[in-house]
Amino acid sequence: GGLPFRQTRALTPDERANPCRLLQRDLEPGVIPAIGDFNSAQWILHKRLGDDIPIAEGVAVRLVGLLDGSLFQSELLIAEDRFAAHFPAREGYGYFLVETEQPSAVAAALERELAAYGLDATLSTERLRGFRAVENTYLATFQTLGLLGLLLGTLGLGILILRNVLERSGELAALSACGFRRARLGAMLLYEHGFLLLAGEGIGSVAALFAVAPRLFDPTPLPWASLGVSLGLVFAAGLLACAVASHSALRRPLLAALKAEGLGPGRFATRPLPADAVQVRLRPQKNPPPGNSYRRQRIAAVEFVRRQHLVLWSGLQHGRHRVFVDHVELAVGEDRRGTDRPLGRSLRPPHYRTRLGV
Structure with a gap:
């Protein structure tokens, strides 16, 4: 034994x-x-x-x-x-295996007395250290390659998130024009991509555990701490990429983003409307109520699709302002002629007061 x-x-x-x-x-x-x-x-x-x-x-x-x-x-x-x-x-x-309580002294004595026979005394700890050095070299090589793959994967993840957020700049601009604050939109993007990151890491970790299931029962423990740190770094890198992409997309001028979506300024929206769509043009009051310090806003067009109940504001400037509407121009279906008919009581001044946040 x-x-x-x-x-x-x-x-x-x-x-x-x-x-x-x-x-x-x-x-x-x-x-x-x-x-x-x-x-x-x-x-x-x-x-x-x-x-x-x-x-x-x-x-x-x-x-x-x-x-x-x-x-x-x-x-x-x-x-x-x-x-x-x-x-x-x-x-x-x-x-020859020699068991002793003073290995260094015994090794020196043996080499000195048996030098004529070419005896080379080596401590067992040094021999084991040499064996471990070979294994550690292989492990360090594979760890370096794995780290490089992890960095490339994290970079690709960041680019993918950045592209996804930038492609949604029109949607973000529309939501911002409808009153959503930038902080709330940024939090929404972080929640979305954070959930995807957690789901991806969870599925990947479970698959990896199945792949290395026999190793789980080995006497040598797995490096759970380093694995947890690696997963945490990947998650943090993904959130950082999402934050950078969100900041870049939300800093884009609202009017330019909406133009890219086909809702540029003008009498009507430049994007073709469905037959049952209602397009309105709102103009701010010429004489706001006394004491109102909000700057008047020019609203280029508002597209309202009845079936989806979706409102897209275009032509807004930066800042948060209260707009008082006193004029409505209506065009229904293919008939684009303007009229002065208000769309319901809620649009008649002074009842129609909507707070717009950009």
């Missing part, structure tokens, strides 16, 4: 208590039981527990146990009597 076994083919209680007894098991003729390192067997030899490895003509070793993080990486251990029987030309020993 004493070796860190990861997998064994132990069957009896004695073998489970000391898996090294597996080296004395009698197998088929020409097959020698052997113990190897798990990582070496998996990544170098491409073998699993129970596989055979040919080593000579008519001779093969079978992996009956795999070690995890031991001093015998890149080595195969077999019983001494089996080794002597199949390899009689090899004499002597290549390794």
Whole structure:
């Protein structure tokens, strides 16, 4: 015992208590039981527990146990009597394991006394550190590549969010003209993309857990902290991209955004209207009520589609103002002739007072 076994083919209680007894098991003729390192067997030899490895003509070793993080990486251990029987030309020993409470002093003494024989004493901690350095180099390489992929993915996510928000600039301008404040529109965009980010990270995390399900039961714990930090950074980068895109889209002049949607200034909207649409032209009062300090606004056109009950204001200036309407021009369907008929009592002054926020 004493070796860190990861997998064994132990069957009896004695073998489970000391898996090294597996080296004395009698197998088929020409097959020698052997113990190897798990990582070496998996990544170098491409073998699993129970596989055979040919080593000579008519001779093969079978992996009956795999070690995890031991001093015998890149080595195969077999019983001494089996080794002597199949390899009689090899004499002597290549390794000596010395257990002591003062390893540095013993190593220095052995090298000094046996210098003529070329003895090289190495501490077990240094040997394990060297093995770990190789693994850490591979891990660092893959981690760097993964980080690069994460950065590229985050950049692509930011560009996608920016394009999505900028493509909705006309919609945002219309909502702003209808009275929605910029802060509320920005919060709406953050909520939308935040939900999409959380949903995407959640689905991706669940899929990744299924992909690495066998690793969840390994003795070595997964780096949950670094994974959580990575997901948090991706989420923060997505929200930052959304905030930048929202700020850029909401700072765009309202009139220019509405022109891009086909609602430029003029007597009527430049975009073709459906047959059942009602288009009105509102003009502010020439003489606002006394004491009113709000600047008069010029309203280019208002499109009202009955079926959708959607109001789009165009031609508004920046700022928040109260507009008092005293004139309505009406055009129904294909008849675009202006009239002075008010559209209902709510449009007759002074009842029609709407607060417009840009």
